Amino acid sequence: MSIQRYGLRRRLLRFTVCGILLPISALFLIYGQYIGYSMKQSALQQAAAAHHNTAITLGTQMRTFSNAMRGFYTYSDMISLLTQGRTGLYSEEQTNDEAIFNTLSLILSSVPEARSIKLTSFKRGMIYTMTSSYQRFSSAGELSPPNVGFPCKPYSYYVTLLGNADASGKLLVCMPLYNIPSSSDILALVQLEVPISNLTSLTGQTDAPGEVLCLLDQDGKPLYSSDGSADTAALWKKLRGISWEKYKVQTFVQGSTDPVLAEKIEEKGFSWYLVQVCPASSLERSSYAFVRTTIALFVGCVLLMLLLLVFQLNTILTPLSRLSEYADIVSSGNLSADPAAYRDYDHPDEIRTLIHSIDRMMHTITDSVIRQYELDIANKTMELNMLQAQITPHFLFNTLQCFATTALEGHNPELYGCIASLGQMLRYSMHTDQPIVTLQDEIDYSNRYISLQLMRFKLPLQTEWQIEPKAAQCKIPKMILQPLIENSFTHGRILMVPEGRIEVRAELREGSLVLIVSDNGLGSDAERIRQLNQELSTLRSSILERKNCNGTPMPHQHAVAEEAYGTGNNIGLNNVYSRLLLNYGTCCNMYCSLEAPTGFCVLLSLPAEKEDPHETTAN
Incomplete structure (x- = not known):
């Protein structure tokens, strides 16, 4: 199977892009539109505030002009002078003219935006003019009050336009002076000439491309327009349909x-009417600038996040990639590859746990391969030994049959009985296809062994069998009882006692078969018993540690058992206990004790089974 080396990294990157970046980008687009709209509304509100300030400032300037011109009424001598005609006396008229120019100078100095002030005296028939540089001009002529009409009531004024309705034009602020309290006797007309270019509240507001600022009078005629091509008629048509409030900004499209x-x-x-056209492009320009800045910051954050993500992915995936390389090497058959080169990862997380688990697994696999190799060699050796062993027992059994026939023909029944017993023992041991037998079969085999020993040594020996009938029918592994009895002859030195005795007991206790073999020989003491129990405990631990979880012995455990009991001095006891442990696990036990004063006693405990445990397991 072909495996992509960087498939996981690509999938994680795709997931990150699709699952994180795309939703964030969509959210940012929606947020950008909202921000653009909000910024546009904010810019429009700022423009409305500036527009309102312009209107307030312009109204304040016009009130300043009006208040300055009303200053004539505060000079009672000036009003008296304007009500009189000329006297004809040069010195007196010169003094009067000087007084008028001084008053004009005071008023003009209070209005820095004005270029000139002009006073037309109808009673005196004179026109007095003073410029912003305080130059004086006067002229005489026959004058009559103009028919100015509304709103030229006392203390009122009106404004007219001189020139074009742009920055080059001039506003002429006119106020008639009445002979108070009369509202019809006009004494003079005061006129302030104010260049529109000096009204910075108007000319300083149009700085954005396409922006238009217009000032219309009450009839819709333009007094000022920052763009001469502006359609003031269309604007006036819109204005006429609006319900107005004083000094309140109205908005329309x-x-x-x-x-x-x-x-x-x-x-x-x-x-x-102060009208300002705000192009949508100029309002959106500030919002676009903010959105562009936000987009740049967002892109920078996304790139930084991608860099951190790639770095973190490399931190996580690099050890996994090295583990994958190591697995490929092992799968190719190279079990000797050093895993240390692929596990340089020190973070305490799941990856480190995985690396250590794979390391332990490879050690287990290597040990299993080595054990399997050793087991194969042991099996081949055992097969050869079994082939050789099949020849020798048959030859011996046939030879013993010939000896028994010769003894019978020679009228020697005792010799015949011994040879027959030996042949039966040989036949019993040759039946390897029956590893599980009844306890009664083991008792019969052990009796033949004892009879041969008594014939051999010609010494008295008392044998006592205490066997419960139900216990005699229990199934046990073959060659369990005879090695225990043989131990009394070989190590217990039972034959060295004048009245030797071997006692064998079998009983059932709470589902277990208990076998007790004891003698009164001379081969044991307390230290020896302690050593035997220690060896049996060590043997039990070594075998049970190698059994698998369901209690079935693993193939190599037989070799382990043979190694364990083959190194001690009590081969028979170790052999029996090893085979019991391999068959029954923790359900069996063996214990040695001292039969006073120097005798030996061994106790076996194993499950009481009426059927072959191997057949039951197979079924």
């Missing part, structure tokens, strides 16, 4: 997208 700000400037004597 001209065309398709451009918002228009309008405010009514209403003072005593005139009503003006």
Whole structure:
């Protein structure tokens, strides 16, 4: 199977892009549109605030002009002078003219935006003019009050336009002076000439491309327009349909997208309309700048996040990739590869646990391969030994049959009985296809062994069998009882006692078969018993540690058992206990004790089974 080396890294990156970046990008687009709209509204509100300030400032300037011109009424001598005609006396008229020019100078100095002030005295028939540089001009002529009409009531004024309605034009602020309290006797007309270019509240507001600022009078005629091509007629048509409040900004849309700000400037004597067209492009420009800055920051954050993500992915996936390389090497058959080169990972997390688990698994696999190799060699050796062993027992059994026939023909029944017993023992041991027998079979085999020993040594020996009938029918592994009895002859030195005795007991206790073999020989003491029990405990631990979880012996455990009991001095006891442990596990036990004063006693405990445990397991 072909495996992509970087498939996991690509999948994680795709997941990150699809699962994280795309939703964040979509959210950012929505957020950008919202921010753009909010910034546009904020810019429009700022423009409306600036527009309102312009209207307030312009109204304040016009009130300043009006208050300055009303200053004539505060000079009672000036009003008296204007009510009189000329006296004809040169010195007196010169003094009067000087007084008029001084008053004009005071008023002009209070209005820095004005270029000149002009006083037309109808009673005196004189026109007095003073410029912002305080130059004086006077002229005489037959004058009559103009028919100015509304709103030229006492203390009122009106404004007219001189020139073009742009920055080059001039506003002429006119106030008639009445002979108070009369409202019809006009004494003079005061006129302030104010260049529109000096009204920075108007000319300083149009700095954005496409922005138009207009000042319309109460009839819709333009007094000022920052763009001469502006359609003031269309604007006036819109303005006429609005319900106005004094000094309150109204907003409407001209065309398709451009918002228009309008405010009514209403003072005593005139009503003006300050109109400002704000192009949508200029309003969006600030929002676009903010959105572009935000996009740049977002892209930077995304790139930084991707770099951190790639770094973190490499930190996580690099050890996994090395483990994959190590697994490929092992799968190719190279079990001797050093895993240390692929496990340089020190973070205490799941990857480190995985690396250590794979390391332990490889050690287990290597040990299993070595054990399997040793087991194969042992099996081949055992097969050869079994082939050789099949020849020798048959030859011996046939030879013993010939000896028995010769003894019978020679009328020697005792010799015949011994040979027959030996042949039966040989036949019993040759039946390797029956590893499980009854306890009674073991008792019969052990009796033949004892009879041969008594015939051999010609010494008295008392044998006592205490066997429960049900216990005699229990199934046990073959060659369990005879090695225990043989131990009394070989190590217990039972034959050295004048009245030797071997006692064998078998009983059932709570589902277990208990075998007790004891003698009164001379081969044991307390230290020896302790050593035997220690050896049996060590043997039990070594075998049970190698059994698998369901209690079935692993193939190599027989070799382990043979190694364990083959190194001690009590081969028979170790052999019996090893085979019991391999068959029954923790359900069996063996214990040695001292039969006073120097006798030996061994106790076996194993499950009481009426059927072959191997057959039951197979079924």
